[in-house]
Amino acid sequence: xxxxxxxxxxxxxxxxxxxxxxxxxxxxxxxxxxxxxxxxxxxxxxxxxxxxxxxxxxxxxxxxxxxxxxxxxxxxxxxxxxxxxxxxxxxxxxxxxxxxxxxxxxxxxxxxxxxxxxxxxxxxxxxxxxxxxxxxxxxxxxxxxxxxxxxxxxxxxxxxxxxxxxxxxxxxxxxxxxxxxxxxxxxxxxxxxxxxxxxxxxxxxxxxxxxxxxxxxxxxxxxxxxxxxxxxxxxxxxxxxxxxxxxxxxxxxxxxxxxxxx
Amino acid sequence: xxxxxxxxxxxxxxxxxxxxxxxxxxxxxxxxxxxxxxxxxxxxxxxxxxxxxxxxxxxxxxxxxxxxxxxxxxxxxxxxxxxxxxxxxxxxxxxxxxxxxxxxxxxxxxxxxxxxxxxxxxxxxxxxxxxxxxxxxxxxxxxxxxxxxxxx
Numbered sequence: 001x002x003x004x005x006x007x008x009x010x011x012x013x014x015x016x017x018x019x020x021x022x023x024x025x026x027x028x029x030x031x032x033x034x035x036x037x038x039x040x041x042x043x044x045x046x047x048x049x050x051x052x053x054x055x056x057x058x059x060x061x062x063x064x065x066x067x068x069x070x071x072x073x074x075x076x077x078x079x080x081x082x083x084x085x086x087x088x089x090x091x092x093x094x095x096x097x098x099x100x101x102x103x104x105x106x107x108x109x110x111x112x113x114x115x116x117x118x119x120x121x122x123x124x125x126x127x128x129x130x131x132x133x134x135x136x137x138x139x140x141x142x143x144x145x146x147x148x149x150x151x152x153x154x155x156x157x158x159x160x161x162x163x164x165x166x167x168x169x170x171x172x173x174x175x176x177x178x179x180x181x182x183x184x185x186x187x188x189x190x191x192x193x194x195x196x197x198x199x200x201x202x203x204x205x206x207x208x209x210x211x212x213x214x215x216x217x218x219x220x221x222x223x224x225x226x227x228x229x230x231x232x233x234x235x236x237x238x239x240x241x242x243x244x245x246x247x248x249x250x251x252x253x254x255x256x257x258x259x260x261x262x
Numbered sequence: 263x264x265x266x267x268x269x270x271x272x273x274x275x276x277x278x279x280x281x282x283x284x285x286x287x288x289x290x291x292x293x294x295x296x297x298x299x300x301x302x303x304x305x306x307x308x309x310x311x312x313x314x315x316x317x318x319x320x321x322x323x324x325x326x327x328x329x330x331x332x333x334x335x336x337x338x339x340x341x342x343x344x345x346x347x348x349x350x351x352x353x354x355x356x357x358x359x360x361x362x363x364x365x366x367x368x369x370x371x372x373x374x375x376x377x378x379x380x381x382x383x384x385x386x387x388x389x390x391x392x393x394x395x396x397x398x399x400x401x402x403x404x405x406x407x408x409x410x411x412x413x414x
Binding site: 051055056058076078079080098099100101117118119120136137138139156157158175176225226229 | 310311312313314316317319320335381382383384387388391392395
């Protein structure tokens with residue numbers, strides 16, 4: 001159990017609410033596993049503790065109890081490790097990560113997994129809007145529902161949703177895959193440049209330049225594999241949606257970008 | 263441009279073309295770009311998080327300057343592959359070359375970390391377990407003689 005924090009958190013318009021902070025070093029470490037109570041700690045203390053464990057103490061498996069829906073927890077973890085949050089997270093949780101495998105037993109707020117580079121994240125309940133914003137790679141699994149604009153500006157990776165999706169799913173999506181076992185709201189795939197969105201339930205409406213496409217054996221192999229890995233049972237029948245390519249407008253100054261998308 | 267004697271001096275500089283080449287950034291090429299045997303034994307599943315290829319699922323063989331190449335997102339550059347690639351194994355070989363490049367620390371983005379990383383992080387990121395920490399003592403550069411405007 002962590003000792004109570006004496007750190008005073010004050011509001012600052014520049015975001016410097018905790019300009020100085022020390023690593024609390026309150027974890028119970030047992031070999032390459034550790035557990036600590038986030039309840040009495042501030043956001044920066046929690047993140048400092050987490051990085052200290054996985055970067056400096058050789059810990060590969062961390063359990064964090066009582067995260068209390070605090071914001072911006074578990075961000076910028078750039079190594080292979082396993083992290084479990086026993087509870088819910090606030091907004092911008094687990095952003096900018098590269099490598100960890102994270103399990104969250106509760107819910108998460110908006111912009112979860114923003115700019116995630118690689119790794120695996122499994123959320124047992126619901127996720128807010130903008131889940132996986134600018135998502136780059138890895139697997140982001142939400143067993144419940146997700147909010148509006150999930151996977152906005154997605155550039156790679158797989159977002160697997162056990163429930164429903166809100167409006168403008170895959171807005172401006174550029175690469176990667178999104179899989180919805182339930183229904184999705186209006187404006188699916190609006191202004192998407194590339195990537196694939198699979199929906200098992202109903203689609204309220206398609207967004208601009210989003211079209212239905214042929215569901216191929218490669219699509220089936222990918223969905224079957226993801227369902228098996230994350231114990232999602234037998235996959236239902238899916239419809240596939242992609243970019244209609246009417247909005248493609250690359251100029252000669254962007255050959256690299258065009259090459260990557262194509 | 264020529265010097266006073268009329269001889270053209272040797273000028274080393276980056277090219278002005280729009281593509282970015284990993285070899286050009288590093289100033290040299292690497293053995294695993296030239297020899298399939300050096301990447302053949304790379305275990306892609308073990309090299310990535312989770313039970314499948316994870317982020318490598320989005321990596322495929324591309325072509326840059328007419329040469330097979332794989333894109334290194336950590337340095338925003340193309341890593342060319344100069345050996346013949348067996349048909350049917352294009353993406354696999356591209357992924358193996360890229361992972362070897364990252365694990366060896368030769369990616370230009372990794373090379374920059376020791377000087378420019380602003381917060382503590384493993385030098386070789388998620389690709390090699392237990393690599394050195396960098397970015398622990400970063401300090402912003404100071405322009406000599408410069409003072410911040412009043413009120414800042």
